[in-house]
Amino acid sequence: MANRFNDVFLKACRGEDVPYTPVWYMRQAGRYQPEYRKIREKYSFFDINENPEVCAEVTKLPVDQLGVDAAILFADIMTPLKPIGVDVEIVEGVGPVISNPVSTIEDIQNLRSLDPNRDVPFILDTVKLLREQLNVPLIGFSGAPFTLASYIIEGGPSKGYHKTKGFMYAKPSVWQALMDKLAELTIVYLKAQIKAGAQAVQVFDSWVGALEEQDYRIYIAPAMEKIFTALKETGVPTIYFGSGSGHLLKEWNKLPVDVLSIDWRTSIKDVRAMGIQKGLQGNLDPSLLLAPFDMLRDRTKTILDQGKETTGHIFNLGHGIFPAASVATLKKLTDFVHDYTSK
Ligand code: 1CP
Numbered sequence: 001m002a003n004r005f006n007d008v009f010l011k012a013c014r015g016e017d018v019p020y021t022p023v024w025y026m027r028q029a030g031r032y033q034p035e036y037r038k039i040r041e042k043y044s045f046f047d048i049n050e051n052p053e054v055c056a057e058v059t060k061l062p063v064d065q066l067g068v069d070a071a072i073l074f075a076d077i078m079t080p081l082k083p084i085g086v087d088v089e090i091v092e093g094v095g096p097v098i099s100n101p102v103s104t105i106e107d108i109q110n111l112r113s114l115d116p117n118r119d120v121p122f123i124l125d126t127v128k129l130l131r132e133q134l135n136v137p138l139i140g141f142s143g144a145p146f147t148l149a150s151y152i153i154e155g156g157p158s159k160g161y162h163k164t165k166g167f168m169y170a171k172p173s174v175w176q177a178l179m180d181k182l183a184e185l186t187i188v189y190l191k192a193q194i195k196a197g198a199q200a201v202q203v204f205d206s207w208v209g210a211l212e213e214q215d216y217r218i219y220i221a222p223a224m225e226k227i228f229t230a231l232k233e234t235g236v237p238t239i240y241f242g243s244g245s246g247h248l249l250k251e252w253n254k255l256p257v258d259v260l261s262i263d264w265r266t267s268i269k270d271v272r273a274m275g276i277q278k279g280l281q282g283n284l285d286p287s288l289l290l291a292p293f294d295m296l297r298d299r300t301k302t303i304l305d306q307g308k309e310t311t312g313h314i315f316n317l318g319h320g321i322f323p324a325a326s327v328a329t330l331k332k333l334t335d336f337v338h339d340y341t342s343k
Contacts, residue, residue, distance in 0.1 A: 003135045009070040010137050013200055013237035013259055013279055015312040021304055021341035022069035023334055024139070026241070026261075027320030028062035029074050033327060035061055045090040046082070049075050052125040056133060059126070063136055065327055066334045070137045070200070071130065073193070075123060077143030077204055078151065080189045083119035084112045086152055094157065101155040103167070105174045114185045116192035124196040131197035139239075140198030142189050144205035145182035145223045161210045168219050175219060183223040187230045194234045202239040202261070203227065206319075209244035216248050221255070228256045239281060243319045249276060263318030268306035279312035286317045289325040289333075296329070297336055304341055 009022040030036055036058060039048065048054050059074040078088045078096045087099045102108055116124060130138050150164045151157075158164070168175045190201045208220060224240070231238050239259040240252060246266035253260070259279035262271060268280055284303055288296045300315075307313030315337045321330070 006136045012314050021315050023315040023337045024068040024070040029058050031323040032325040050122045055126045056129045072139040097156045108178050127196035137199040139200045140193030141202045142186045144203045145179045146208045147205050179223040183226050194236050200237040205242040208242045281314040281316045283318045
């Protein structure tokens with residue numbers, strides 16, 4: 001018999017009263033875990049992703065090990081792009097590398113539309129399997145159009161996004177076609193995850209902070225508006241994440257999204273002072289995972305105190321866990337968040 005279902009994370013997403021501040025971590029399954037590294041010796045990234053039993057096992061690792069209040073489906077933002085014609089590989093120490101980057105309208109037209117049942121059945125099977133096994137909510141996710149576009153235009157990770165932004169400025173109608181295609185993909189993909197059982201969804205726009213506010217409003221906001229409007233119908237809580245995106249918060253606040261996931265460059269106090277009343281997720285600097293524990297605890301206290309001023313705070317990092325982090329520190333941190341905020 002499974003333990004009682006823990007809905008604290010879902011309550012916080014909806015701005016309801018919670019018995020303590022819920023916590024989960026971006027990239028909570030990954031190379032910092034010895035168990036994950038062991039599984040990766042046998043399987044490539046996409047082998048894990050495409051095998052529901054193994055994928056569910058990896059998704060559950062941090063839930064069992066750290067005691068977090070939510071699980072996030074183990075996949076990558078590139079997962080739905082592979083079946084539509086993007087030749088992507090995950091290269092160790094680099095990330096996604098694409099051998100056929102897009103540059104013309106023909107390249108974009110050649111990308112197929114995503115049919116989740118045909119193209120990513122393994123994702124839907126993993127979601128179903130996890131719903132039978134988990135006693136915490138399962139978060140589904142997708143990349144956002146700008147962040148996905150940055151990989152398929154640059155051909156991999158980038159520092160300045162010059163090619164992507166140059167494309168956007170020089171070929172606005174082709175850019176528009178790409179945003180439309182990726183917004184549609186995001187909607188179809190997330191709706192399929194929700195139908196299979198995902199109880200919340202996060203849209204990762206990790207690199208959109210590279211744009212100034214005006215460009216965000218013109219080139220990106222319409223696609224995001226379309227995505228969150230379409231997801232509203234499902235009734236499932238939505239979360240929008242970007243790193244280094246504090247300057248975009250006024251624009252983000254206009255979107256029909258429930259929770260904004262912020263990084264450490266912007267404090268929860270300052271976001272509330274802007275009059276933003278949406279749920280907030282974050283925002284510990286992941287580098288603090290390498291600090292002495294007293295320092296990590298003090299910085300966490302500050303975040304939790306600011307988060308407790310209103311309802312709707314989910315504790316998380318401002319960006320993902322990295323390979324040098326330790327399981328023991330993350331476990332201690334999770335316990336601290338729960339103890340410190342328990343009513
Ligand atoms: O085993 C390995 O070597 C693979 C490392 C790895 C892992 C564990 C990659 C390659 N992706 C993932 C899983 C992953 N990616 C998850 C799993 C669920 C969890 O959080 O536990 C998620 C949510 C992602 C999402 C993702 N992939 C994002 C958005 C979040 C973020 O960190 O900003 C991005 C930008 C990617 C691209 C990507 N995939 C992998 C890497 C190393 C990167 C980043 C590359 C870069 O810096 O541009």
